[in-house]
Amino acid sequence: MSSSPSRHADMTPRHRRLISNWLFVLCFMLLGMIAIGGVTRLTGSGLSIMDWQPVSGIIPPLSHAEWERLFALYQTIPQYHLQHEGFGLEGFQKIFWAEWIHRFWGRLMGLVLIVPLAWFTLRGMITRGLALRLFLFFILGALQGAIGWFMVASGFRPDSTAVEPVRLVLHLSAALILYVAVLWTAFSIRWPDPQPVASSANTRRTKLLVWAGLGLICVTIIAGGFTAGTHAGFVFNTFPLMDGHLIPADYSNLTPFWLNWVENKAAIQFDHRLLATLTALTIGAILLVGLRTTTLGSRAHNALMMLGWAVLIQYALGVTTLLLVVPVWAGAVHQTFAAVLLGVMLYVLHTLRGASTR
Numbered sequence: 405m406s407s408s409p410s411r412h413a414d415m416t417p418r419h420r421r422l423i424s425n426w427l428f429v430l431c432f433m434l435l436g437m438i439a440i441g442g443v444t445r446l447t448g449s450g451l452s453i454m455d456w457q458p459v460s461g462i463i464p465p466l467s468h469a470e471w472e473r474l475f476a477l478y479q480t481i482p483q484y485h486l487q488h489e490g491f492g493l494e495g496f497q498k499i500f501w502a503e504w505i506h507r508f509w510g511r512l513m514g515l516v517l518i519v520p521l522a523w524f525t526l527r528g529m530i531t532r533g534l535a536l537r538l539f540l541f542f543i544l545g546a547l548q549g550a551i552g553w554f555m556v557a558s559g560f561r562p563d564s565t566a567v568e569p570v571r572l573v574l575h576l577s578a579a580l581i582l583y584v585a586v587l588w589t590a591f592s593i594r595w596p597d598p599q600p601v602a603s604s605a606n607t608r609r610t611k612l613l614v615w616a617g618l619g620l621i622c623v624t625i626i627a628g629g630f631t632a633g634t635h636a637g638f639v640f641n642t643f644p645l646m647d648g649h650l651i652p653a654d655y656s657n658l659t660p661f662w663l664n665w666v667e668n669k670a671a672i673q674f675d676h677r678l679l680a681t682l683t684a685l686t687i688g689a690i691l692l693v694g695l696r697t698t699t700l701g702s703r704a705h706n707a708l709m710m711l712g713w714a715v716l717i718q719y720a721l722g723v724t725t726l727l728l729v730v731p732v733w734a735g736a737v738h739q740t741f742a743a744v745l746l747g748v749m750l751y752v753l754h755t756l757r758g759a760s761t762r
């Protein structure tokens with residue numbers, strides 16, 4: 405993320421537009437994947453396909469006998485008895501399709517990445533370095549599938565009805581790392597030359613605050629992952645107080661103390677609220693300083709305005725999800741919009757590449 409002109413500057417403008425558009429399409433597909441993942445999780449569908457066949461798994465069951473076989477397999481895990489007992493083959497088919505679409509979408513993204521990549525490389529439209537970087541993204545995508553399976557497998561244990569929260573957070577974080585990498589590459593191809601910004605105390609302050617805001621968004625997302633993974637959104641459904649207190653009374657029930665951050669629902673939800681509030685305040689500070697700094701230019705100012713709206717929307721979505729006790733639509737939109745907010749923050753950082761922090 406340096407401020408020197410990017411190596412993409414020597415591609416023709418037409419190729420830069422074409423290739424960055426293709427990468428933006430991939431980012432939209434990643435957002436779609438995050439939304440489908442949210443629906444899969446919130447409808448309790450994630451454990452319905454009990455094997456991992458990266459290639460042949462694309463073919464869904466084609467006969468009644470095959471459906472019966474898969475349903476019988478599903479009835480052997482505790483989640484069936486505790487969450488879906490007696491929902492019949494029709495009920496099973498519903499949760500199966502949610503998980504199947506999630507996995508299908510992943511395979512489709514792999515194709516949307518690798519086929520054009522091969523074409524652009526063979527036609528000499530991209531540099532060797534970029535081709536290698538994009539191929540690395542393909543490998544990371546495949547790895548994300550494997551991490552997904554590693555997560556799902558933790559839900560089949562005899563005493564569990566859901567996946568391990570830590571693995572859920574790992575799966576979400578890996579998806580977002582890939583999203584950040586593709587998005588940053590797309591931005592750098594579309595706008596290869598950083599706009600030079602005269603150094604001043606305010607430009608330095610803005611950029612430092614943007615880095616702090618980015619860090620806070622990441623930590624808030626991780627805390628959101630634990631909130632979702634431990635079902636902590638289904639308790640303390642009031643805002644801003646939790647059971648009548650600003651800080652919940654049983655925040656530090658567990659020992660050692662750090663265990664509360666990953667296992668105690670009261671602490672997990674409180675941490676997520678607190679971090680979200682700190683994120684929103686930091687973004688408020690970014691706007692206060694950044695919008696007054698005229699040297700940043702209009703593109704950066706527009707990006708800052710987008711950032712302000714994005715954090716407002718995400719905060720409101722979080723409170724809505726909580727107050728309505730996590731309906732599927734709200735949980736999925738809140739989860740997806742976190743990635744939108746992260747993307748806007750990245751865009752802000754990209755518009756400020758020409759500003760120094762020293």
Ligand code: HEM
Pocket residue numbers: 442446572573576621624625626627628629630631632633635636637638643676677679680681683684715718719720721722723725726730735736738739742745
């Ligand atoms: C900067 C603001 C915020 C960000 C970036 C953010 C991010 C996230 C993410 C990424 C998740 C889902 C993780 C996953 O599915 O694995 C999540 C879940 C959740 N968030 Fe937030 N959040 C924010 C603000 C809030 C606020 C202000 C509240 C409420 C006071 C809130 C309440 C929740 C709840 C209840 C869940 C669990 C929903 C579920 O089970 O699906 N969030 N958050």
